[in-house]
Amino acid sequence: MSDQGPPIRDAATIIAIRRQPGPPAVLMGMRGAMAAFMPSKYVFPGGAVDPGDADLHLARPLASSDQARLLAEPRDGVTPDPAALAAAALRELAEETGLLIGRSGAGCPLPGYAEAQLIPDAGSLIYLFRAITPPARPRRFDARFFLIDAAEIHGDPEDFSRACDELSHLHWVPLPEARALDLPFITEVVLAELAELLVEVGDGPLRAPDTVPFFDNRTRTPRFSQIA
Template sequence: MSESVNAEKEADHHPYRRPVDAATLILVDRSGATPKVLVGKRHEKVVFQPGKIVFPGGRVDRDDSRIPVAQPIPPALEANLLRGRPKITPSRARALAVAAIREACEETGLCLGRKHGTSPALTGPWQPFADAGLLPDPSGLYLITRAITPPGRIRRFDTRFFAADASSIAHRVDGVIHAEAELVELVWVELGSKPLADLHPMTRNVLGELARRLAAGPLRHDADVPFFHFYGGKMQKDVLGA
């Protein structure tokens, strides 16, 4: 059964655009009494959500399904990604998880990977992994939510929001965050703190789901995964695959 979410409503100031697959990574630091999440402030001149506080993420690239990885995505994570419509392939599910890692490294300089015996043949956005002797490692990712941007927006994404523990960070690239970058600032903030109060409604929804999962203990693949999508003039919340 769908549940209406009042935070998002229909907009008609842009023509209909088909949403494209995207992935977002929420890094979680549980070393203290209250979990912290890593958020970034977007540049004021970017097209999508200028100046907003966001999690690192972006659209899936063509090569994301072919990049070698240190370990495969867990079968339970793949099963979660394959739920819902439109149906996707296991290769696409893998690409979504890998895209979350790539985007996080590109936008924050934080790379989730494992050491590899030989220098991996990675180039382009994956060069930092090759330089550090790493392969990307999606084995520690958990699917928290899926959300589709409502019609009428200048950009539309079918986004899978993943979470991973900060201990998965294997390499840091200096100089990624600066005044002219896509993200101009990074900060670790406690869940429920004031810096997280003025967020995009969907970002708040995702954080709420993450907080609920973390309150129940370590993240697990068998928890319900909410799916936020537009229907009947409002954003609806379903359980993915239900």
């Protein structure tokens, strides 16, 4: 551990938003009480990028505009890999919830996708937010948050039977109720950004925000910026 805290790992988080039926709701689960990072907090599915994510074939890539934004403001000596970040988000969603976002195709090695004959599809993911964990935390991540409409989920969005045990109490939480849960600070901020975007799009399709908010805690002096 340096004077800047533990090493920073790339991470990806996925925010699934369900707008029908009823009011908008997001998919969340609670981390275990013994977890080293954010114990007992309600979070979106997500986690660190694995080495294999860079090799995962995607049915469609991220939008080119989101790829460009993901390359902005790199950490010293680190070149972001937009495809690996998108793959990590889809993999973590599958592992932690059992839900899949893909297109027909064979050969994907990921559990769930292989059985369903699907190839993970990043074409509808929207880059919404970025945050780097402050130095004082026991683990640090450079987390990119991706938004996806629940209509893109393959199969029943209520079927969590294939989920691992990393998150408990998985459920679709109406946005007003989500703000009342025991949340990490950054999750509260992301929910506020999401609510603002939903007001802007109304009943129309989800779209990328005008800029991506970035909570930059690379050093002990926090910085907030907008990635255009």
